[in-house]
Amino acid sequence: MAKHKTHYEDCDVLVVGGGMAGTGATFEARHWGRDMKIICVEKANIDRSGAVAQGLYAINCYMGMQWGENQPEDHVRYARNDLMGMVREDLGYDMARHVDSTVHMFDEWGLPMMKNEETGRYLREGKWQIMIHGESYKPIVAEAAKKSADKIYNRIMITHLLMDESQENRVGGAVGFNMRTGDFHVFRAKAVIVAAGGASHIFKPRAVGEGMGRTWYAPWSNGSAYALPIAAGAKMTQMENRIVLCRFKDGYGPVGAYFLHLKTYTQNANGENYEKKWYDQTKELVGEYIDHHPTPTCLRNHAFIQETMAGGGPIHMVTTEAFQDPHLETVGWENFLGMTVGQAVVWASQNIDPKYTNPELTTSEPYVMGSHATCSGAWVSGPEDLSPPEYFWGYNRMLTIDGLFGAGDTVGGSAHKFSSGSFTEGRLAAKAAVKYIEDKKAEGLKISDNQCEDFKIKVYKPLETYTVAQNEITGGTVSPSYISPIQGLQRLQRIMDEYVGGIATNYMTNANMLKRGLELLAWLEEDLEKVGAEDYHQLMRAWELKHRALTSQCVTEHTMFREETRWPGYYYRGDHMKLDDDNWHCLTVSRRDPKTGKFSMEKVPVYHIVDENEKKKAS
Ligand SMILES: Cc1cc2nc3c(=O)[nH]c(=O)nc-3n(C[C@H](O)[C@H](O)[C@H](O)COP(=O)(O)OP(=O)(O)OC[C@H]3O[C@@H](n4cnc5c(N)ncnc54)[C@H](O)[C@@H]3O)c2cc1C
DSSP states (O other): OTTSOEEEEEEEEEEEOOSHHHHHHHHHHHHHOTTSOEEEEOSSOGGGOSTTTTOEEEEOOOOOGGGTSOOHHHHHHHHHHHTTTOOOHHHHHHHHHHHHHHHHHHHHTTOOBOBOTTTOSBOBSSSSOEEEEETTHHHHHHHHHHHHOSEEEOSEEEEEEEEOSSSTTBEEEEEEEETTTOOEEEEEEEEEEEOOOOBOSSSOOSSOGGGTTOOSSOTTOBSHHHHHHHHHTOEEEOTTOOBOOEEETTTOOOOHHHHHTSOOEEEOTTSOOHHHHTHHHHHHHHGGGGGSSSOOHHHHHHHHHHHHHTTOOOOEEEOTTGGGSHHHHHHHHHHHHTTOHHHHHHHHHTTOOTTTSOOBEEEOOOBBOSSSSSOOEEOOOOOTTTOOGGGOSSSTTBOSSBTEEEOGGGBOSOOOOHHHHHHHHHHHHHHHHHHHHHTTTTTTOOOOHHHHHHHHHHHHHHHHHHHHHGGGOOSTTOOSSOBOHHHHHHHHHHHHHHHTTOGGGTTEEOHHHHHHHHHHHHHHHHHHTTBOOSSHHHHHHHHHHHHHHHHHHHHHHHHHHOOSOSSTTTOEETTSOSOOHHHHOEEEEEEEOTTTOOEEEEEEEOOOOTTHHHHHHHO
């Protein structure tokens, strides 16, 4: 262990992850905490890290309140509808009422925004989306964070949270290692904001073997945002609410601009509108939710999946009409150049010119995230002025561990935040974290050297395992005494895929499959004690895998607990195929006991704050 130098850093606010939420948090922490020491730690390099690394073509969450386009209430209604009722409306409203100010800052900082030539307003792609030339989106927000932080640490993966030893259930910082130098880093902090993104690659992806990096969600998002708080005993919510995306096949190119701006539409292989065909069947499952406008995303997926299973595939996007307009054709291509160049390459390689050939669509493997169209993540306190008592415990966006805050994909219950809303939520979390410190809630923290040393031994164990066990290899790379990170990852993905509702079963699962899945995940956890890493990069892979495995356990426990099919099209409980509002119109909340590793589950009421007040007033 002596070989790995330990660096200590004491700070006020520690931000884990410098993506959209992390840069927002770092920026805002400086605004409120002028004299505070603010540190941001990032696994990659914040100039090009996270889901926005490659850039975006649209900011998907902008109210346009200055022009009376939308109000926060409208956004809450929209998110509630899309999630089949299951959202934290206090969190959604809070984000929506602040998101415009975030976007206006992006504009001031030089992000090229497209304008409507007639009105001078931001150019709308849809009701909530505005269009940008967004290749430089991430470096721009990174610059704001760099100017705000005392220090940004790049290339450090945070593996564990430190817990205060003087007061139970209070965070005291985090530890991790530098993937280039191999050094161990201890960050002792009064408040920690986890903003480490969502989780890809926990379910087996459609593209395997040499194509396995090709996923919709960023392949480097490994669920640390969930695993770090779960391991420390924080409560999580809606972890069953995984997302499945309908995207252009093989390149995962986005379809939003195509539907909303180019007005393209989908059809089955016979040129039929297949969605209509599945109306009655869907109504049987979910009742009146199918009549909502817009149709909830999962229900559109459902029609796609049913049609494909019934032999109506492949499903195509009809582009050949829109692409006859040279302007729309340009928009269609530029849409990929801003964020998914690979889709254009796939089409070129398959001889698809969307002007003459309608490209194929597919549904993705599931991902876990809290900022896009689903809302898995940590159970957090809402804002003082909006949240009912069960949703409020002192500081906005604080988890159920004192001093531990979350933002972006980390936070559960508040879907449809996207890039701008995640940055906004980072700002909200940072403001509250500074207040927590100013209120002297972090006094007397005790982090012993023993705690740090114990973590250090754990963190480097995969290197030790490899060093010792490699001598037992008699041929090839297979060792009798360790598994490699890629072997462990593939095993995890198969368990999740085959038992927890992945593509292998057309997103179908049931209690028996989930029970078996949990058994296999428990054995995997045991075996991950024997994961071996030959270098620092593989050490990162080992820890990414451990975080993915813990996230997967939580997802499986939640999926087992909710005995209904709330979101057909995201996954199906074959033993409870119908949506069941009588018993399950509620949020699910879990906690893993850090000592025993056992999860406990509870139902928490979902409060419909928007419209309920109006209803009450009217009655
Ligand atoms: C394919 C795709 C397309 C999208 N399109 C749009 C769009 O068009 N418009 C829009 O507004 N939004 C879009 N979004 C949503 C938007 O990208 C996310 O909402 C937003 O990035 C979430 O912010 P975040 O900070 O939670 O996560 P991220 O931005 O992903 O940041 C997480 C950060 O944490 C770091 N990290 C992870 N683990 C660790 C660790 N253990 N230690 C240290 N650092 C760590 C990561 O490297 C990363 O930098 C899209 C997302 C995806 C995946």
